[in-house]
Each structure stands twice: as structure tokens, then as C-alpha cells.
Amino acid sequence: MTESVLNDLLRRVTDSGLLDDPTIDEDSVVGVGHLDAAGVEVEVDLDPEIDDEDEPDLDAILANLKDVLSVSEERWRAIVEEVASDIEDALDDDELDADVDLRTDLEAIGVGVFADAIIVVFAGETSFPDALVHVQLTPELEVEDIEIIGDEDEDDDED
Secondary structure, eight states, X not given: OHHHHHHHHHHHHHHHTOSEEEEEETTXXXXXXXXXXXXXXXXXXXXXXXXXXXXXXXXXXXXXXXXXXXXXXXXXXXHHHHHHHHHHHHSOGGGSOTTOOHHHHEEEEEEEEOSSOEEEEEEETTTEEEEEEEEEEOTTOOEEEEEEEEHHHHHHHHO
């Protein structure tokens, strides 16, 4: 079943033209997409969660992919603003360089798409040089969760 689900997802995403060079990579379909509102190319990972779902909702995955890649500039700015504000509120002053504006420093580099959620991965070259910001969005493109994942987090996992 795993292979047929992934082949079906690959065929459907190839037919949609939403991703460049989509391929199957282990339990997901990956490719490169253009996030129009941010004006950047992003690595995209479509995850049907084969291990968790008896019948993955491929329609929902494709709808979420289309929605996030074609999000309006206004909605994208609102997402970035909310992410930046939440991070600024959560961090102490000494944890964030006051000269750095997160709204311009954070750049989308990846998108993970599931049937019930979307994860946008941001890099902050100045603000978080050794970390990535993972932002979970609902299918309606509302911010649900923000997590900063850095090298020290990986070290913690090894202990």
C-alpha cells in the first residue's frame, strides 16, 4: 500500500505542476516549489503519514500545498508578523539582537505538507544563525505553533 499511495501522490503532484522535479523519498514526495508571496524557492515535503493513516487524504495534502504556495502577499505578511511578534515576546532581550528585524531576517526555506497541517521552515541568517524556526500552520493558514530548533536541541537529544 505504501508504494501505491506514494506513486499516486507523485502522479497527482506531477500532474498539478505545483512542484519542480518531484520524486519519492522514503515515505514522502519531495520537490521544489515557488512560494509566490515570499518570492522564494522552497524545498517541499509532502507527507501522507503512511504509518499513521489507513487511507491518507491526498486531496487535502494537495489542497494544502496549493494554498500555501499561492498564499496572498497580505496573508503571508500577517503570518510573518505574527511569528516575529510571538518570538520577540517569548525571548528575553539578551537572546535576540535588538538591531535585527525578524520580519525581514526570517526567510522561508522549506515547507512540510500534511493532510491536517502545514509546517513552514524559516532560516534567520542573522537572528538564528545556528537554528531553524518551524511554524505550524492550520489548513486555513493560521499560525498554530512556533518552535526554534537549533544545534543545541540536537545535542540534547543525544544525552
